[in-house]
Amino acid sequence: MSTPASPTPASPHPAVPFGQLRKPEAGNEALRPDPNAGRRSAISAKAFSSWYGSFQALHSLSMEVPVNEVTALIGPSGCGKSTFLRWMNRMNDMISSARAEGTLDLHGTNLLAPSTDVVELRRRVGMVFQKPNPFPKSIYDNIAYGPRLHRSMGRSDLDDLVEQALKAAALWNEVKDRLRASALGLSGGQQQRLCIARAIAVGPEVLLMDEPCSALDPRSTAAIEELISQLSEQYTIVIVTHNMQQAARVSDRTAFFYEGRLVECDETERIFTRPKHKQTEDYVTGRFG
C-alpha cells in the first residue's frame, strides 16, 4: 500500500495510510499530546505584522499552532484572521500590496524568507477555500492534479492515491463509479470534500481552511466537520470560521482576533467557558460581532 504522506524524513506527522484513519472516539482524547507538556508547533508566529499598502492588517501577533490539532481562528469580519491564514502558505504573495514583518515559522524555518520555495511550501501547507473550487475536469483529474505536479508516478500508484485520498475525504463511496465524470456535477458539499481530497493528495502536513463550510447547507457542514475531526489525527489543521458553534465543535484550540490583534489564544474549552478577556467573552457569547 502506498503511503502518500510527505516523503521527507523530517515529516512531523506519522505516515498513517489514508484509508486507516480512525473515527474520533472519547478514548482518543488520551492519544492527543498532553497540552502542557512538550507540545510541538507546526507553525509559530512571533511579532508577526502584516500590511496591505499602508493599512496594517495584523499587529505584532505571536501564537503557536500545535501539531495534529485543530486550531480555529475566530473574530468579526475584517479582523485579520483570513490574512493570517493566507500568510501561512504565502497566498498573499499574489496581492502585490501585501507585506509582512516578524517571523512565521513552519517547523522552525521562517516561511517568509525570500529563499522559501513557495511551491514546496504550498505542497506541505495545503489550503481549502470558502467556496468549493474544483477544476473543470473529471473527479479523478482533480485529485490527480497535485500529485502530477510534484512527482512522476505510475498509473496504478496514481489510481491508488486517488482512491485513498477520496476515501480519506469520505467521498469514495459516492463517486467511485463516476471518477471520469466532471467534478462540476457534484453537489456543493461533495465539491468541498473533493477539494479537501485534492489538498491532502499531495501529502501536506498542514491544512488551512478558510471558512470551508460557509457556502454549504447544514448537512454538508456536518459532514465536513466530521471529516475535520478525522483528519486532525493526521494533519495539523487551521480553520477560519465565522461560526462559533463550529469552532467549539471541531477545534482543540481557538484564537480570537479583533481589529488586527490577537486578543486571546487558548484551549477551545477555556475560550468558550472562561476566557481571560472581556472582549473574547462578549464575542463568543454573541454580544457583538
Next chain:
Amino acid sequence: MRPKGMSSVPLPNLSGLPTPGSPNADQGGLGSQRSGDLLARAAQRGRPRSGPARVLTERLIRWSLFLCATLSVITTFTIILILLKETVTFFAMPEASLMDFLFGLEWTPLVGAEVHFGIWPLVCGTVLVSAVAAAFALPVGLITAVYLSEYAPSKVRAVLKPILEILAGVPTVVYGFFALSVITPGLKWFHDGFASFNAASAGLAVGIMILPIVCSLSEDALRAVPKALREGAYALGSTRFDVSVRVVLPAALSGIVAAFLLAITRAIGETMIVALAAGGRPQLTVNPANETQTMTAFMVQIFTGDAQAGSVEYQSSYAVAFVLFVMTLGLTLVGNAILRRFREEYD
C-alpha cells in the same frame, strides 16, 4: 400644516407635497387632510393623454424596432438569394457544368479557347493562405494572450494591449503593401524558391491581420476563468506555468476555440491582402512558395477587370462567392456550437 422651509422655495409648491430639500420634509406629507386634497387636485391638471393614441404609438414603436432588428436578417437572406440566383444562372450556361465545377481540377476561365471551371484550385489557394495565416497567428496570438492574462504586469499590459488593438485598425490594403514590400523580399532573401507573388507572404500578412482577433478574444476567454480556480491551483503548489497551462487554458478552451474559428473565418474572407500579394494564377498546390489565387482574389479580378457583365466568367464569380459563403457559414456554425456546448458544461 405647511412646513416652515416652504416660504423660501421660489417656485410655488402647488402639490402641497413637501419639497425634498425642506428641513421638515417628513412632516407635511399626506397625513394631513388638506395636502391630500391638494395632491388629488394637482394630479388632475393638464389634458389626459388619449388612450387609442397611446396604443397606436406603442404599436408604431414596436414595429420600427422590429424592422431595425430584422434588417440584418433581411440583408443576409437577400445576399443568399442573389448568390443562389446568379449561381443558378451560371450553371445554366453552356460552358459551365456542375460536375466540372465540383470535380474539375482546373480553373482557367480567362484563357480563351479552353475554359475550365473546376473550383478546387481556388479552394486550395484560399485554404493554403488561411493555413499559413493560422499557423502563424494562432500560436503567437494564444501565447500573447496567455502572457497578457497570466504573466504581464499591469504596466506592460497597459502598453501592449492598445498596440495590438491598433494593429486591428490598420486597413488591409496597407497589410497588402507590407506583404509586397517587406515580407516577400524577406522570404526571397531567405530562400530563392519563393515566387514574386506567393501564398506564404500573403498568408503571413493575413496572419498579422488576424493576430489581434485571436489575441484579444483568447485573452477575454482566459480572464473569464474564475480567480478561485487559479488560487486553488496555486495552493496545491503550482508554478505560474502549471496554472496557465494545466488549469486556465483548459478551462478557457471553448472561448479559445471560438476565437480561433472566428479568426480563420476572417482569414478565409480576406481579400485585399491576397489580391495584392498572392498573385493571380490559380493552381492546385500545397507549396506556399508558389503563386496562387484565392476565391476572393479571383472575384476582385473579375469585377475590376474587363470581364463583361453577364459573361460566363463574370457569372462564375457568383458560384465562387457561394462556395465561400458556405465555407464561412459552416465555420461560424461550428464555432457557435462549440461555444454553446462548453459554456453549458461550465455553468
